[in-house]
Amino acid sequence: MTLLTTQSAEERFQRIIDADDKIESADWMPEGYRKTLIRQIAQHAHSEVIGMQPEGNWISRAPSLKRKAILMAKVQDEAGHGLYLYSAAETLGVTRDEMTELLHTGRQKYSSIFNYPTLSWADMGAIGWLVDGAAITNQVMLTRCSYGPYSRAMVRICKEESFHQRQGYEIMLVLSNGTGEQKAMAQDALDRWWWPSLMMFGPNDSDSTHSEQSMAWKIKRVSNDDLRQQFVDMTVPQADYLGLTIPDPDLRWDKERNHYDFGDIDWDEFWAVVKGNGPMNRERIENKVGAWDDNAWVRDAALAHAARNR
């Protein structure tokens, strides 16, 4: 551990940020920058890991062997994404066990989108298309994040997310061109996932507590509302192509702005889910803690085996 002088270290940090260069783990950084990143990267990692549950729910019931194999590969990717992100967070001086415990005790969060249930097979399509689509919009921005390890994890993840989104859209495409019942199933999934997907970008810029400082530090490069607009503009034509209707009566093309206008988000619902009152909050964490506890013997046995062979 090196003790540095405050002034030279702060100047050096700011010089790197100003030059659009990357901060690396061995660089001194302000405590706020470190804490913000630990909170954000851990939450991102937890989201990938918890995100395995709503999709894992459908592996045994996928409609064909092909779909089952694809879904298993996708869920495995989510685990991988969680691990890339934990690895990036650990470079900031937090341990894996600490993050696990913070998640299990509710002191670190994961994306609220995973607190909604996956009720039909079409939800696998809607999640890939909309949820992963929204995630990609955010993650492409984060590849330009000022923290090197986070930015590199995002590059790796974005490459793989493209498979996730395309496979989801293809599920929607097949259902939309199928029987009336299948098309209704696709529409129902869109109806349920549309608004929660828009909420994934977080509160409106005017109400976002962390945004301004994160933008100044170049952790975040685009505002919540701008990312949300980007996502809506990209997704509406895709829904049109499917012949499905986005559940928003206020949605219309605005010629002046050259963007789609859309209706107000129900922020009461958003905060209720964030605070733990979504349909699946309790079950998701119970499953996660259960898996951790039930498999403690595997972790112990592996360590004992390693110790014996040393």
Place this chain on the structure above:
Amino acid sequence: MAYSVPRMEGDEDHEFGEQEAGWPMWEVFIRQRRGMSHVHAGSLHAADAETAVQNARDVYTRRQEGVSIWVVRSSEVTAFDPEDAADYIDANEKPYRHATFYEIPEEVGHM
């Protein structure tokens, strides 16, 4: 283990990095293709070197990203202090080490 991070006087007490991870941490290096060096890809946790390599294959090479993997225990890595970089690397004190330092007449051609 937790990575040690640079501190200075006046920084708040660190609230993280105290709790030890169960499985040790390993740094993973991947050779993308033949003819290239192994490049650092990230880290993971595993009980021993053998399972670290197996985990690295699952985590970092699900799409043929590598033809070879190295793992090294993170605690075995000794790193350069980035503060030294300011003194020794950033300072271009021997510009004559670079080819562009020397002016060669155009007539001589490419050199």
